[in-house]
Amino acid sequence: MVQFVCGNTHFISSQQYAFSASHANPVLLRWSLLKANNEDHYLAEDLATRAGLLLLEERKLGRDSDPETLKQKGDMESHNFLMQELASSRPTDGVLSEEGSASSVHPNRNDTNRVWIIDPLDGTREFGELQRDDWAVHVALAVDGHPVVGAVSIPALNLTFATCNDFLQPRRPTEHEKVRIAVSRSRPPVEASLVAEKIDGELIEMGSAGAKAMAVVRGIADVYIHSGGQYEWDNCAPAAVAFAAGLHVSRLDGSLLKYNNPDPWLPDLLICNPVLATPVLEVLNS
Numbered sequence: 001m002v003q004f005v006c007g008n009t010h011f012i013s014s015q016q017y018a019f020s021a022s023h024a025n026p027v028l029l030r031w032s033l034l035k036a037n038n039e040d041h042y043l044a045e046d047l048a049t050r051a052g053l054l055l056l057e058e059r060k061l062g063r064d065s066d067p068e069t070l071k072q073k074g075d076m077e078s079h080n081f082l083m084q085e086l087a088s089s090r091p092t093d094g095v096l097s098e099e100g101s102a103s104s105v106h107p108n109r110n111d112t113n114r115v116w117i118i119d120p121l122d123g124t125r126e127f128g129e130l131q132r133d134d135w136a137v138h139v140a141l142a143v144d145g146h147p148v149v150g151a152v153s154i155p156a157l158n159l160t161f162a163t164c165n166d167f168l169q170p171r172r173p174t175e176h177e178k179v180r181i182a183v184s185r186s187r188p189p190v191e192a193s194l195v196a197e198k199i200d201g202e203l204i205e206m207g208s209a210g211a212k213a214m215a216v217v218r219g220i221a222d223v224y225i226h227s228g229g230q231y232e233w234d235n236c237a238p239a240a241v242a243f244a245a246g247l248h249v250s251r252l253d254g255s256l257l258k259y260n261n262p263d264p265w266l267p268d269l270l271i272c273n274p275v276l277a278t279p280v281l282e283v284l285n286s
Helices: 015-022 026-034 039-060 067-089 190-199 209-218 231-243 274-284
Strands: 005-007 094-097 114-122 136-143 145-153 159-162 179-184 201-206 225-228 248-250 269-272
Touching: 005 269, 015 026, 015 269, 039 067, 039 136, 039 145, 039 209, 067 094, 067 114, 114 209, 114 231, 136 209, 136 231, 145 209, 145 231, 159 209, 159 231, 179 190, 190 201, 190 225, 190 274, 201 209, 209 269, 225 274, 231 248, 231 269, 248 274, 269 274
Parallel strands: 005 159, 094 114, 179 201, 179 225
Antiparallel strands: 114 136, 136 145, 145 159, 225 269, 248 269
16 A cells, blocks of 8 residues: 655645745746646656556565666666656656656657656665665656656655645744754765754765655655755656645755756755755855
8 A cells, every 4th residue: 555645736825935945936936837737746646656666566576686787677667667658648748757768759858848857766776775765756747947746756665745635734843853954875965064063953864865855745854955966857856745845945055946957967955844944045055
């Protein structure tokens, strides 16, 4: 049984978005949201969940395989599944996937304002380590460059977070609690250590970007800071879900995350409880 934990991106207010990203244009975002519909949200949830189930089966069958072989096979199996499904259900939309080309039915992503941004297996290292659960599947739709639809499946935890229903309001940390900052287990950013020092925080190392972002959504972390390299597929779905959950989402300088760029390099990301956005950004930009 897969548990769905969803939020409602298509009902984000312009005021919420303006707070979440200080350089955003809420009018443009609202126009973009109107170009997504409920079916897009449910499709993202469904595809991320089903790709996750496929990967769980692949992991089970390949548990005695070489980890590199397992990771490569899982990546491509999930990619091929998602490309086939999008070719069937959204042939007129563009597609950007980490693992390869879109189906030939899809238009060039530079020629359309609706682009599905896919990471078939986020956290391949963790996927190859059978005891770990911090890997994910990302399925997102960017409209006019805005992350308006998204789903992040964490298959090993039987969880899918998506932009289709309601989240609880983010819990406000108490002044006596350390601020929990999710960081990469392989490349913890210097910026995160600086923030932890200034606001009395502690670093929590995790695997995939999706797992770290959803740790903030789940309330088991308060901040996720990344610098030093990501691509659009690493953070588009997590950003969409985090917006839906009422979290602050931006670049480390506080500016808007913009998607479907000619170059998909998008190297830094901040997701955090809204009450922490100002102190964290002040440290990052001091």
